[in-house]
Amino acid sequence: MIIEVVFLLNLVFAMLTVFREKREISATWAWLLVLLLLPVIGFILYLFIGKKLSRNKIDDIRTQKQIGIDQLVSLQKEQWDEKELLPADEIIDTAREMVHLFLETDNAILTKHNKVEILTDGKEKFKRLFEDIAAATDHVHVEYYTFYNDEIGNQLLHLLEKKAAEGVKVRVIYDSFGSHGTTKKFFAKLEELGGRAEAFFGSGRSFSSFRLNYRNHRKLVIIDGKVGYIGGFNVGDQYLSRSKKFGYWRDTHIRVQGNATDSMQSRFFMDWNATAPEKDRIDYQENYFPLVKRQGKTSIQIVSSGPDNDIEKIKLGYIKMINNATEYIMIQTAYLIPDDPILEALSLAAFSGIKVKIMIPSMPDHPFVYRATQYYAKSLITNGVEIYRYDNGFLHSKTLVVDDKIASVGSANMDYRSFKLNFEVNAFLYDQEISEQLSNIFREDMKKSTKLTIEDFKEQSIWLKFKQYFSRLLSPIL
Known part of the structure; x- marks a missing residue:
């Protein structure tokens, strides 16, 4: 009887606690799962981890x-209106669109030389x-x-x-x-x-x-x-x-x-x-x-994002780069837990014949995060994306390079946390030479990596597969 009462109270308080704060539906369901599976402990976790930032902060x-x-x-912005900021002979049209995107959403000025x-x-x-x-x-x-x-x-x-x-x-x-x-x-x-x-x-x-x-x-x-x-x-x-x-x-x-x-x-x-x-x-x-x-000759925008703003500016930059790729996309990330827009953009690029290569670590520094990374790696391989596991230590790099033309280097991983929860900052670089250097570094890292296949995941134990699927359910709050 006592257990039933505790369970009922836990259910009621779980729903009241999670639904009283505005958040994405995926994160809401993930927190409900935690609160229901871990009575009392779940509330303690939510108190320290799940509560949103105060309006004052x-x-x-x-x-x-x-x-x-x-x-x-x-x-x-005045120069942009007068088409003086990015002369056509200095930068490709895709870069012009990105510069405009960041200038409008983040007040991120373009710095040259x-x-x-x-x-x-x-x-x-x-x-x-x-x-x-x-x-x-x-x-x-x-x-x-x-x-x-x-x-x-x-x-x-x-x-x-x-x-x-x-x-x-x-x-x-x-x-x-x-x-x-x-x-x-x-x-x-x-x-x-x-x-x-x-x-x-x-x-x-x-x-x-x-x-x-x-x-x-x-x-x-x-x-x-x-x-x-x-x-x-x-x-x-x-x-x-x-x-x-x-x-x-x-x-x-x-x-x-x-x-x-x-x-x-x-x-x-x-x-x-x-x-x-x-x-x-x-x-x-x-x-x-x-x-x-x-x-020098590199044009750069410094772009920030964080939970203090509803616009996920770095993620928008990633999506813009992915959607405008015509030849290849190279990504290095410690955590591969993409939300639906990123997942769809990567899959669409691969389905369209663009070479999409993503490199992830060979070991975890956060167990649930790593299992979720494995789940999404398998999903992307199914959709034609090439996934490489870096075997020469721990890969912590956060880079994105497209077509030897545009690159991003910064603190933001390809995951929910970087897009929605953490305060992040990236440099978006408009320079063919720098982009080529980063793509060459990726290719050198490939020599120290293993290309994963669907067969690799099929050979995994049932228990490991369960941990990957369960971690995926928690993706929005990891």
């Missing part, structure tokens, strides 16, 4: 000014990063989902402390959940020396506003407003291949010199002002947006 994030960018956005360096190895990435920070004379702005208290984390922290002691303005944003084990105490000396560090949705917030499900997954560093880093690498020893569990860590980051750093800087300031106490918020200063001479 969303408004706080949305109302942050695009410091240093607003005037340029207005100018570029950037110099881009692609970094795929953790040791090389941090070597270059440390050199640039060591040379800083005005400011260093750091934003990472993960900033671990380990060897490389302490090396970076000590370098930041050194620069703060020299009078360089140092600001750090880290995600409290992604950097588990790293506390405010870790940055105490940095703050004593004049630097500042803030946890995104920090642990000091009230319990009622605590949301584990909405994380700042962005990875940005801006140095003196002249050099910027964006991509998939976080700060931790595993990203330098020092983890026995993951082995070699394969990721993709880019180092940018040029005016694209203005957009990265503006994104950092919006995140900082939504995170830091009001007395520490930043306003426009010329030294944060110095005039930069032409460095």
Whole structure:
């Protein structure tokens, strides 16, 4: 009798809890499944993971000014109307459409003449990063989902402390959940020396506003407003291949010199002002947006997305790239859990004769996520997509390349979480040479990968197949 009453109460409260918040129907059903299968435990999970952002927090994030960018956005929209922004001889029509898309939905300005360096190895990435920070004379702005208290984390922290002691303005944003084990105490000396560090949705917030499900997954560093880093690498020893569990860590980051750093800087300031106490918020200063001479020939838009906006801007960019492909599509992603629009776009491309190649890891870092990835890999293979399993360690790269013409590098995976739940940032690059470099890197990685077939999935155990199907049901909330 007691069990029946508990079950009935659980059912009633589950329905009241989930349906009272507006969300996609797929996510609603996924949470109902969790709440019904895991009485009591499910409610605890929902309390910490499932509750949506408070309206006050969303408004706080949305109302942050695009410091240093607003005037340029207005100018570029005027240039667009006058067809001066993208002359036909400089860029293909597909790119013109994408630039317009991001300018309208995200106020993402197009910056030209950037110099881009692609970094795929953790040791090389941090070597270059440390050199640039060591040379800083005005400011260093750091934003990472993960900033671990380990060897490389302490090396970076000590370098930041050194620069703060020299009078360089140092600001750090880290995600409290992604950097588990790293506390405010870790940055105490940095703050004593004049630097500042803030946890995104920090642990000091009230319990009622605590949301584990909405994380700042962005990875940005801006140095003196002249050099910027964006991509998939976080700060931790595993990203330098020092983890026995993951082995070699394969990721993709880019180092940018040029005016694209203005957009990265503006994104950092919006995140900082939504995170830091009001007395520490930043306003426009010329030294944060110095005039930069032409460095290269790459045109870039820095595009952000997150639960503070109903428009899934990075996902729209992915769909636009996929739908406009005429020859090939190459994707590297740690998590392959596409929603219906992405799934349909990829399948349509493959059915249309376009070579669609997707590379995924050979091992999980999150069990349910990996099983869901396997489920969708099988589904896409059935539809003619080529799936490659990277076998030389752990693949964490988030890249999309189309036709050697347009590419995207950033923090967003090809999954529900990146599209709807996390705060993400990607660089969309309009440059044939850079696109060719990324496609060649993909081809080199293919030599260290296994092409999966339907037979591979047929040979799996019934239990493994069950875990894949069950994980798929939870896809909208993973």
